[in-house]
Amino acid sequence: MTALKSKRAFSLGKLNMTRGVMNCVPAMDIWHAVKRHAECDWGDVCEEDWGLNAASLEDDSRLLSIYTASNAKRFWIITEWDRSVTTVLLPEEY
Template sequence: MHEHTTPRFPMGLPAITPAAEAALNAAGIHPLRLLARHIHGDWGALSAEDIAANELALLTGKRLLSSYTVSDNVKIWIITEADRSVTTILMPDEY
């Protein structure tokens, strides 16, 4: 995958749910680390179809999703809204 050195889209206001914050703290991962991956287009552990959907969303102004595995069986999602006003770090079951 091509690595981008600049953000690929505006993320808007960052937000994090308490459960996601606790999971990242337990895994020893700072939320900014995952936010940086997300805004630079490293979508994490997504299917080829979801990656293609994100690439299209960059062109068409749709919602963006990243998924990162932070520890055994613990996933964190990052979602940037279509209007790019907010980017939320959350657990998949909170969506």
């Protein structure tokens, strides 16, 4: 899926990372993924979730991205509906 450039920017709010991400995902992979998330490149989400994210930019719902690190560890980035917090976490920590 190609990245869609949004006409509407969103705030990441406070950036949080779980202990699992800090222990298992290389730091540069995290930062590259956060940048992609902020640019509305949702990574490996399915087509349905890609569409939900596009709608979320209009109705201020939660945003979800899924990425795979260079060490093959999958991780998520979630920005809450009110844009106050963005959390980087492992799926099993959800």
